[in-house]
Amino acid sequence: MNKKFSVLALIMILAVGFGILTGCSTGKTTDSSVDATEKATITTNELAERLDDERFVIIDVRTSAEYNGWKLNGEKRGGHIKGAIDFPIAWTLNDEGQRRNDKELKELLESKGVTSDKTTVVYDGKGEKVQEMVDILKKLGYENVLSYDAGLVEWASNEGLPMDNLVNYEKLVYPQWVKALINNENPDTYLGKGYKILEVSWGEPTDYNRGHIPGAIHLDTNKIEEEPLWNRVSNEDIEKMLLENGITHDTTVILYGADNTAAARGASIMMYAGVEDVRLLDGGYKAWVDGGFEVETEAQTPTPAKEFGVKIPAHPEYIIDTKEAKEILTDENGELVSIRSWAEYLGETSGYTYIKPKGRIAGAVWGHAGSDPYHMEDYRNIDNTMRNFHEIAKNWEDWEITPEKKLAFYCGTGWRASEAFFDAYLMGWENIAVYDGGWYEWSMDENNPVEIGEPKK
Amino acid sequence: MFKAYKYKRKKMFFTMLEFISLILFIMGIGLQILAQRSMGIYRDLVYRNQILAESILSHKLLWIYKWNSLIVIGISIVVLINNKKFSLIINPYFNWIGSLLKIIILSSILYTLISYYHLNTWIAYPWIILSVIFAAAIQYIKLIYGFILTKNR
Numbered sequence: 001m002n003k004k005f006s007v008l009a010l011i012m013i014l015a016v017g018f019g020i021l022t023g024c025s026t027g028k029t030t031d032s033s034v035d036a037t038e039k040a041t042i043t044t045n046e047l048a049e050r051l052d053d054e055r056f057v058i059i060d061v062r063t064s065a066e067y068n069g070w071k072l073n074g075e076k077r078g079g080h081i082k083g084a085i086d087f088p089i090a091w092t093l094n095d096e097g098q099r100r101n102d103k104e105l106k107e108l109l110e111s112k113g114v115t116s117d118k119t120t121v122v123y124d125g126k127g128e129k130v131q132e133m134v135d136i137l138k139k140l141g142y143e144n145v146l147s148y149d150a151g152l153v154e155w156a157s158n159e160g161l162p163m164d165n166l167v168n169y170e171k172l173v174y175p176q177w178v179k180a181l182i183n184n185e186n187p188d189t190y191l192g193k194g195y196k197i198l199e200v201s202w203g204e205p206t207d208y209n210r211g212h213i214p215g216a217i218h219l220d221t222n223k224i225e226e227e228p229l230w231n232r233v234s235n236e237d238i239e240k241m242l243l244e245n246g247i248t249h250d251t252t253v254i255l256y257g258a259d260n261t262a263a264a265r266g267a268s269i270m271m272y273a274g275v276e277d278v279r280l281l282d283g284g285y286k287a288w289v290d291g292g293f294e295v296e297t298e299a300q301t302p303t304p305a306k307e308f309g310v311k312i313p314a315h316p317e318y319i320i321d322t323k324e325a326k327e328i329l330t331d332e333n334g335e336l337v338s339i340r341s342w343a344e345y346l347g348e349t350s351g352y353t354y355i356k357p358k359g360r361i362a363g364a365v366w367g368h369a370g371s372d373p374y375h376m377e378d379y380r381n382i383d384n385t386m387r388n389f390h391e392i393a394k395n396w397e398d399w400e401i402t403p404e405k406k407l408a409f410y411c412g413t414g415w416r417a418s419e420a421f422f423d424a425y426l427m428g429w430e431n432i433a434v435y436d437g438g439w440y441e442w443s444m445d446e447n448n449p450v451e452i453g454e455p456k457k
Numbered sequence: 458m459f460k461a462y463k464y465k466r467k468k469m470f471f472t473m474l475e476f477i478s479l480i481l482f483i484m485g486i487g488l489q490i491l492a493q494r495s496m497g498i499y500r501d502l503v504y505r506n507q508i509l510a511e512s513i514l515s516h517k518l519l520w521i522y523k524w525n526s527l528i529v530i531g532i533s534i535v536v537l538i539n540n541k542k543f544s545l546i547i548n549p550y551f552n553w554i555g556s557l558l559k560i561i562i563l564s565s566i567l568y569t570l571i572s573y574y575h576l577n578t579w580i581a582y583p584w585i586i587l588s589v590i591f592a593a594a595i596q597y598i599k600l601i602y603g604f605i606l607t608k609n610r
Contacts, residue, residue: 202496202499203493203494203496203499204493204494206494227500227503228503228504228507230500352497352500352501353497353501353504354500354501354503354504354505355504
């Protein structure tokens with residue numbers, strides 16, 4: 001009897017012990033695989049309380065278009081959680097569609113202020129892509145990562161929760177929007193008065209002939225600017241160009257290119273002329289191709305328009321010449337903003353073989369640009385889409401370039417300045433212009449004041 | 458013999474210069490092709506063409522090159538017609554008829570290019586003209602050198 005009792009007791013002890021051990025291992029793993037990590041979440045209220053907490057960084061993994069304000073998930077309000085940083089999940093892949101290596105990813109994240117010493121909160125529209133980003137962060141050694149599973153859709157539904165968006169986001173379109181336009185699906189914000197898609201580039205339509213958005217027309221920038229200074233052509237020639245391309249003042253015009261500075265140059269001139277609805281395809285032709293959309297190679301011939309509809313220029317304030325640029329320099333509330341590389345700004349190089357003088361317009365402030373005259377890294381993301389507008393504004397703020405001022409952007413001959421101008425326009429800044437002559441025209445007159453070297457203030 | 462050797466050495470030198478002038482002409486054509494593909498090259502040429510227009514390819518100098526070419530063609534044709542008289546006195550090592558023919562051809566090309574200067578749409582046109590001027594100048598110098606040899610024979 002005693003022996004049977006002892007065996008039974010032993011069996012019961014072993015059973016209980018086994019049960020305790022298996023129960024303790026639930027939810028935890030010693031496996032280093034990221035799939036087995038425990039998911040930590042944050043609620044809407046908890047997130048709302050921590051928006052100003054510098055120990056937290058919030059990542060929005062949706063597309064740039066959604067971050068800027070496009071409502072693609074049925075959300076009540078467009079934009080992003082106030083203070084959130086944009087990091088589309090697509091940025092974790094390289095051009096071949098493969099995941100970037102850890103070093104690249106970490107550098108990219110840190111360049112956006114997402115560092116492992118902070119608690120990172122990840123969200124998207126409805127939570128679908130969050131786990132993927134969480135897994136990536138964990139693999140990179142980010143220990144404190146939280147998922148905001150409710151997503152932007154829930155956040156946006158509560159009017160009391162702070163959000164931010166690009167004021168004129170609808171002027172920066174994305175490939176799916178253009179595709180819907182071409183398919184006559186009447187996409188959101190389209191005014192319905194007819195549209196034209198223009199591929200903008202210099203000279204022969206080499207890129208255009210290789211492939212373009214179906215229905216797009218090629219615009220050679222030699223039709224909108226002329227030698228010797230590469231300033232805009234006459235108002236009559238601008239009107240002629242617009243009518244030849246079937247564009248009237250109320251046509252929706254979408255501009256893009258392999259290099260979007262050319263498109264921006266076209267945009268600033270069309271806005272100056274009076275085209276009311278000018279939009280840029282964010283990311284240019286590459287964004288279209290990366291989106292997997294078809295291209296055509298057949299050249300399109302536009303049907304000309306008879307009348308533009310308003311007197312050109314309808315917005316002369318958008319492009320200024322040297323006389324007005326000099327007035328801005330003497331205006332206490334005005335700034336000439338140099339959109340040239342730092343080396344050009346300092347006068348170490350003119351930036352161009354055909355511009356001999358080096359330096360900057362005396363009194364001009366630096367608005368950032370890129371590494372050389374043909375790049376705009378300070379205004380672009382790694383996928384060539386427009387950089388986070390908060391970051392652009394911060395760069396400008398460091399040089400006292402603020403929306404209350406009267407601002408005229410300039411570069412060598414107007415392309416880079418046009419991109420900065422359009423970005424300011426997207427941000428809702430009103431008192432903005434492009435100084436058309438730029439450094440080229442300014443430097444040709446020896447009497448115009450010039451500075452070289454580090455700025456004094 | 459020594460003078461023959463000296464002349465042959467100079468002949469190699471002139472041949473090299475003729476080769477360079479051909480390269481320059483081809484580069485002029487190449488520049489036109491590149492300028493159509495690159496905005497930077499195109500705009501650079503616009504700037505440099507302005508400098509040429511204010512210096513060695515000014516309106517006045519173009520007029521001089523043009524009529525100089527015509528005069529040279531005329532004189533060369535006259536000399537060629539009377540080539541037997543000149544053959545008796547010119548250094549036998551010197552292919553002066555060949556040089557004259559080249560001068561006639563190059564001067565004709567130069568005359569034509571300059572005549573159509575203001576109608577051209579090629580951005581590298583001034584540079585092609587410069588290469589022809591250089592080639593013609595080489596032939597003029599060669600001809601003059603040939604006559605100097607004749608004088609010192």
